[in-house]
Amino acid sequence: MTVGKREVARKRRDWEERPQSTDANFLSHHLVPAVIGPKQRPWLIDSHHLALALHDAGQKTVLVRVVADLSHLPPGMFMTVMDNRNWLHPxxxxxxxxxxxDLPRKVTKLRDDPYRSLAGELRRAGGYAKDDTPYSEFLWADFLRHRVKAALLEKDFDTAVQRALKLARGAEAAYLPGYAGPHG
Structure with missing residues (x-):
């Protein structure tokens, strides 16, 4: 349902600043994972930030890696299976x-969650390690949502990142995937 718009803007800048001659190589290394759903429609299950950034930059096509074909399922069962396999985060x-x-049917309809951007920047700043846990960045965003004021995020993002770094190394964050603080 959401993306961090700062993350989308960063990915778009990265895309636009690269030489165009490397577009095909970049896209071939960044396949967007999707599940084929009812009416043969692909449902993105990851890489939403990249997909929206590329769309906003005018890129018309991306390469998709089909994770599963569930097109034979009726819509209600499709959503149940997607949820049970942890391919949805509504x-x-x-x-x-x-x-x-309520899930948007287009990447252009994803809503901004500034805490997703904060979680992304926190990871890049070394606050936590990339992890295979599905939706780990959402867990970090929720952790931060209750500890960093929205007003600080809006007014001074860099200070919010510094606050998040301190929080990420604290004992309260030890349960989160990729925790990089002191153990024991």
Whole structure:
């Protein structure tokens, strides 16, 4: 349902600053994972920031890696299977679980969650390690949502990142995937 718009803007800048001659190579190394759903429509299950950044930059095509073909399922069962396989994360920009019916059907309709951007920047700053846990950045975003004021995020993002770094190394964050603080 959400992306961090700062993350999208960063990925778009990275894309636009690269030589165009490397587009095909870049795209071939950044396949967007998707599940084929009812009516043969692909459902992105990751790389939403990249997909939106490329769309915003005018890129018309991306390469897709089909993870599963569930096109034979009726819509309700499709959503149940997607949810049970942890291929959905229907939480809004406030961290509230929403109905699968509320999921945007286009990447351009994803809402901004500034805490997703904060979680992304926190990882790049060494606050936590990249992890295979599905939606780990959402878990970090939710952790930060309750500890870093939205006003600080809006007014002074760099200070919010420094605050997040301190929080990420604290004992309260030890349960999160990729925790890089002191152990024991």
């Amino acid at each position: 939480f809004d920009e406030h961290g509230v679980r929403r109905s699968a019916d």
